[in-house]
Amino acid sequence: MDLSWWSIEVRDGEYPARQWRDSYSAALIESAVTHGARDWSWRSEDFGVVFEIGFADADDWQRFRQLPAVVAALDAVAPHSLYVYRGRGGSAGAAEPRRRGPLPAAGAATLPVEPEPLIVARPPLLVA
Numbered sequence: 001m002d003l004s005w006w007s008i009e010v011r012d013g014e015y016p017a018r019q020w021r022d023s024y025s026a027a028l029i030e031s032a033v034t035h036g037a038r039d040w041s042w043r044s045e046d047f048g049v050v051f052e053i054g055f056a057d058a059d060d061w062q063r064f065r066q067l068p069a070v071v072a073a074l075d076a077v078a079p080h081s082l083y084v085y086r087g088r089g090g091s092a093g094a095a096e097p098r099r100r101g102p103l104p105a106a107g108a109a110t111l112p113v114e115p116e117p118l119i120v121a122r123p124p125l126l127v128a
Contacts, residue, residue, distance in 0.1 A: 003038055003039060003054030003055060003056060004054065004056070004057070004058045004060075004061060004075055004086075005053070005055075005059060005086070005087055005088050006052070006053050006054075006055070006061050006084070006085070006086055006087075006104045007050055007051070007052050007053075007056050007083075007084070007085055007086075007087060007088060007089030008028075008050070008051040008053075008074070008082075008083075008084050008089075009048065009049075009051075009080055009082070009085075010049050010051075010077050010082055010083075010084075010087045011047050011083070012047060012048045012049045012081070013077075013078045013080070014078065015050045015082040016048075016109045017047075017048030018044065018048075018075060018082070020047060020073075020077060021023040021042060021049045021051070022052070023076070024072075024076065025042065025051075026071075027069040027072075027073060028069070028070065028073055029034075030066060030069075030107075031046045031070055032053050032064055035060055035063050035064045035067065036055050036056060036057055036060030036064070037053050037054065037060070038054050038055065038056050039053075039054035040052065040053045040054065044103070048081070052088050052089060052114070054108050065084075068127045073076060091094035102113040115120045
């Protein structure tokens with residue numbers, strides 16, 4: 001079964017993120033399980049906590065996200081400390097590996113810029 005994973009990441013701010021988890025964990029888990037979540041997990045990280053939820057149907061996430069208990073839990077977090085995104089979060093890594101790009105020093109020279117043409121109101125008269 002291929003699950004649609006979503007992550008709610010709360011970073012430490014004015015209050016530790018684990019206090020938020022302790023307050024809202026039961027409500028979030030109950031809401032997730034009763035609205036189609038097939039798998040879920042809490043993880044503590046150096047920066048805070050991550051709640052990962054796997055839904056069998058992608059529409060279940062939208063229904064879960066609109067529940068009053070979920071809205072209240074997310075509203076309790078400062079906006080700069082809250083990240084909600086598709087996929088597994090924290091240190092799980094990207095779904096696809098990052099492509100290797102050019103080295104930072106490559107192409108460091110500036111490109112040549114053509115000088116702007118001189119605009120003259122009255123061109124000089126040609127005398128023959």
